[in-house]
Amino acid sequence: MPSLKDLKNRIESVKSTRKITKAMQMVAAAKLRRAQDAAEASRPYTERFNAVMAGLAASAGGSDAAPKLLRGTGSDQVHMLVVMTAERGLCGGFNGNIAKLARSHAQKLLAEGKTVKIITVGKKGRDAIRRDLGEHFVHHVDLTEVKRVGYGDAQAIAQDVLARFDGGEFDVATIFYSEFQNVVSQIPTAKQIIPASFEAAEDAEATLYDYEPSEEAILADLLPRGVATAIFSALLENGASEQGARMSAMDNATRNAGEMIDKLTIEFNRSRQAVITNELIEIISGAEAL
Amino acid sequence: MANVQFDLVSPERRLSSVEASEVRIPGADGDMTAMEGHAPTITTLRPGVLTVVHAGGTDEYVVSGGFAEITASGVSVLAEQALPRAEVTQEVLDGMIAAARDAHAKASEFVNEPGPVDDAAKLISDMVAMGGEIGLTAN
Secondary structure, X not given: OOOHHHHHHHHHHHHHHHHHHHHHHHHHHHHHHHHHHHHHHHHHHHHHHHHHHHHHHHHHOOOOOOOHHHXXXXXXXXXXXXXXXXXXXXXXXXXXXXXXXXXHHHHHHHHOOOEEEXXXXXXXXXXXXXXXXXXXXXXXXXXXXXXXXXXXXXXXHHHHHHHHHHOOOOOEEEEEEEEEOOOOOEEEEEEEEEOOOOOOOOOOOOOOOEEEOOHHHHHHHHHHHHHHHHHHHHHHHHHHHHHHHHHHHHHHHHHHHHHHHHHHHHHHHHHHHHHHHHHHHHHHHHHHHO | OOOEEEEXXXXXXXXXXXXXXXXXXXXXXXXEEEOOOOOOEEEEEOOEEEEEEEOOEEEEEEEEEEEEXXXXXXXXXXXXXXXXXXXOOHHHHHHHHHHHHHHHHHHHHHHOOHHHHHHHHHHHHHHHHHHHHXXXXXX
């Protein structure tokens, strides 16, 4: 039976934990709004870009002269997995879910006898898959210092990936990130970026464009940018998902702490009452003995 | 005169969306002016100054990388980097030119084929020319 003093200390400690989780939840909520705005702001660019690329790819992609980024290398032996997670923990299953998806994907490829190479973005994911897949790591991108993900960060990652592709290091590249649905649900997603695939626009009302310079030159110019665009939007989705996941995780933690405080308070009150009753019994029995 | 719907977006934000009467675009193969009824065209951009004339006046943006999609009734410019001209200071220009020089150095070191190296060299000269156009000197 813990003493009254112990119980009091525990209540105090749980209370301060609740204060911290509450503060983290509110910070995450504010950051989530900003991350969502950023994701929203990038959408027009991504949508138009993909629409134009879909048109271009459909008309110029069929030929043998199409760029490798679109056509692929003709093999799918070596796979590059770009696993994007957060730099910080305490965000529920966010990092774990992405890591799990990447791990099962990698293990499936390995079982098929393919070679797997992994680039990690964000240290939490790196830690999560190091034990199983550590020997496949080829590069790590640290975004700890980055307060707000900019297009430049995505470009840097894309350049690294493209340099490796041009160097013939891999055939297929897939990015892993979490798609933001809402605060309670983030869906871990795998998306193939090389060779690129663009969904054709819904309105198939194809306009015949003049291309300046040639169609092929534009395609060759834009495909590398497409990789950067895909990585950028994945980073933004990830940013929103991370904050959403943290917000709901911290909300849960705050509620749990509240329940715990209630329980401990009841226990504390009972113990105090027991002490009082004991003292009364002692006094009464002492008086009776006289 | 009828107007065209002009949109300028960068990956990070939408910079402008107005009804414009005239848009001057720094295309990869030369400048072009898009007005209402222009033939549908897609062109890549070179670093340069994009000018939009609309009812409220004239806006200028410094753009680099990306492409423009012109249709009879609209112009959308998707630029990898886009800034209102007033925000491009000597510092920003120096940064952009330094990045271009960096890319050039990398291209000559690793690839060393005429194609990519020439492209990178052109990028630098385009940037310098753009600097001249907006009254800043590259150093």
